[in-house]
Amino acid sequence: MEFSLKDIKQDFPIFHNSDLVYLDSASTTQKPQVVLDRISSMYSEANANVHRALYSLGSVATERYENSRKKVSSFIGANSDKEIIFTSGTTESINLLAHTLTDKLKPGDEILLSEMEHHSNLVPWQLAANRTGASISYIPLSKKGELDLSEPERYFKPSTKIVSITHVSNVLGTINPLKKISEMAHEMGAVFVVDGAQGAPHCSVNVKEIGCDFYTFSGHKMLGPTGIGVLWGKLELLESMEPFMGGGEMIETVTMESSTWNEVPYKFEAGTPNFVQAVGLGSAIDYINSIGINNISDHETKLTEYALEKLADIDNFRLFGSPIDRTGVISFNIDGIHPHDLAQFLNEDNIAIRVGHHCAQPLLASLNETSIGRLSFYLYNNESDIDNFCDSLTRIKAYF
Ligand code: 7TS
Numbered sequence: 001m002e003f004s005l006k007d008i009k010q011d012f013p014i015f016h017n018s019d020l021v022y023l024d025s026a027s028t029t030q031k032p033q034v035v036l037d038r039i040s041s042m043y044s045e046a047n048a049n050v051h052r053a054l055y056s057l058g059s060v061a062t063e064r065y066e067n068s069r070k071k072v073s074s075f076i077g078a079n080s081d082k083e084i085i086f087t088s089g090t091t092e093s094i095n096l097l098a099h100t101l102t103d104k105l106k107p108g109d110e111i112l113l114s115e116m117e118h119h120s121n122l123v124p125w126q127l128a129a130n131r132t133g134a135s136i137s138y139i140p141l142s143k144k145g146e147l148d149l150s151e152p153e154r155y156f157k158p159s160t161k162i163v164s165i166t167h168v169s170n171v172l173g174t175i176n177p178l179k180k181i182s183e184m185a186h187e188m189g190a191v192f193v194v195d196g197a198q199g200a201p202h203c204s205v206n207v208k209e210i211g212c213d214f215y216t217f218s219g220h221k222m223l224g225p226t227g228i229g230v231l232w233g234k235l236e237l238l239e240s241m242e243p244f245m246g247g248g249e250m251i252e253t254v255t256m257e258s259s260t261w262n263e264v265p266y267k268f269e270a271g272t273p274n275f276v277q278a279v280g281l282g283s284a285i286d287y288i289n290s291i292g293i294n295n296i297s298d299h300e301t302k303l304t305e306y307a308l309e310k311l312a313d314i315d316n317f318r319l320f321g322s323p324i325d326r327t328g329v330i331s332f333n334i335d336g337i338h339p340h341d342l343a344q345f346l347n348e349d350n351i352a353i354r355v356g357h358h359c360a361q362p363l364l365a366s367l368n369e370t371s372i373g374r375l376s377f378y379l380y381n382n383e384s385d386i387d388n389f390c391d392s393l394t395r396i397k398a399y400f
Contacts, residue, residue, distance in 0.1 A: 021351040026376035038283035065275040068282030077206035089229035090197040091120040093216035096244040098124035107133035114139040119359040121195040145172035145321025167199025172321030173329030182211035224284035228277035245270040300328035328377030349392040
C-alpha cells in the first residue's frame with residue numbers, strides 16, 4: 001500500500017504550522033493525534049485502576065489495558081499475550097532481566113555483549129557481573145560497523161550463559177543478524193536477549209522467527225507515550241524466573257512471613273501499571289499497522305539512500321559506519337566544526353539533530369571520537385527535511 005507523505009505529517013500536531021525539521025527520532029518520536037486523543041480519552045472516559053476495581057469504569061480501563069497487551073503480542077508475533085510484560089521502557093526491561101536471569105551466574109560464567117551496545121544494554125550487565133563474579137566479553141565491530149562474527153568460537157563458548165545484543169545500533173543504524181546470533185547462543189546453551197529499542201519501531205519483528213528468548217523495546221520510540229515499554233519473553237522462561245519488584249498485584253497470597261506470586265505476566269508488574277501509556281502504545285501500534293511496518297522501513301531506506309548520496313557531496317563530511325543492512329540512522333562529523341556548535345547552528349534553522357556520545361561510549365571510543373552528530377528518520381520525514389538539513393549545513397560550513 002502506498003502512503004502519502006504529505007498526509008502523514010498532517011497526522012502529527014507538532015508539525016502543524018511549523019517549519020520544524022525533526023531528525024532525532026532515535027531519541028524519541030513525535031506523536032500522531034490519534035495517540036494523543038487516546039491518552040486523553042483514557043483520563044476523561046476510563047480512568048480507574050486496572051485489575052482491582054469492581055465497578056464498570058474499572059472494567060473498561062482493564063479491558064483497554066489488556067487489549068493493548070494483545071496488540072503488542074500480535075505486533076511482534078508472540079505466542080501468547082501472557083508473554084508481554086509492560087515496563088517503563090527498554091532500560092527497565094533489561095534491568096529486570098539483568099536481575100532475574102543472573103541468579104545462577106557464578107565466577108567463570110560469561111555475559112556476551114557487543115561493542116555497539118547502548119549503555120542500557122551494558123551497564124545493567126556490568127552491575128550483574130559485579131554482583132555475581134561473572135565476566136563480560138564483547139563482540140567487536142568490523143570497519144563497516146557490523147558485528148564481526150568471523151571467529152564465533154572466540155565469543156560463543158560453553159561458559160557463555162547470557163548473550164544480549166541490540167537489534168539495531170542507535171549510532172550506526174546497523175541491523176544485526178539476530179537469527180544467526182540466536183543459533184550460536186543456543187548452541188552454547190545461553191539465553192539470548194535482544195535490545196529492540198531501535199528495532200521494533202523500524203523493522204518487522206517476529207520473535208519466533210528471530211528465535212530469541214527475550215525481546216525488549218520502548219513505546220516512545222514508536223509513536224507511543226513515554227513511560228511505557230515491553231519485555232517479551234518465552235512463557236516457560238518467564239514462569240521459571242523470580243520476580244523483579246515486589247508490591248501490589250504481583251502476588252497471589254501474602255502472609256506476615258512470606259508471599260506467593262501471581263501468574264505471568266502480572267508477577268512482573270508490581271504496583272499500579274502505566275495503564276494509560278500502555279493503551280497509548282496500543283493506539284500507536286494500530287497507527288503503525290494502518291500504514292504497514294514494511295512501508296515504513298521502505299520509506300526510511302529510500303530516505304537514507306537519498307541522504308547518503310547528498311551528504312557524500314559535502315566536503316569534510318565524515319560518515320561513521322557503512323553497514324549493508326541498515327535503518328534510517330546516519331552518524332557523522334564535519335571536520336573543522338565541533339558537533340555541539342553544529343547542533344546549535346542547526347537549531348537556529350529549527351533543525352533538530354542529536355550530537356554527543358549517544359549513550360554508546362565504548363562504540364565512540366572504538367571510533368576514536370567523543371562526540372558525533374546523528375540524523376535519524378521516521379515515517380514523517382521526507383526529502384525536503386534532508387534538503388533543508390543539507391542547505392543549512394552548507395551555510396554553516398561557509399560561516400566556519
Ligand atoms: N537501547 C537502545 C539501542 C537505544 O537506542 C536506547 C535509547 C535504549 C536502549 C534505551 O531506551 P529507553 O527508552 O529505555 O531510554 N536510545 C537513545 C538514543 O539513541 N538517543 O536518545 C536515547
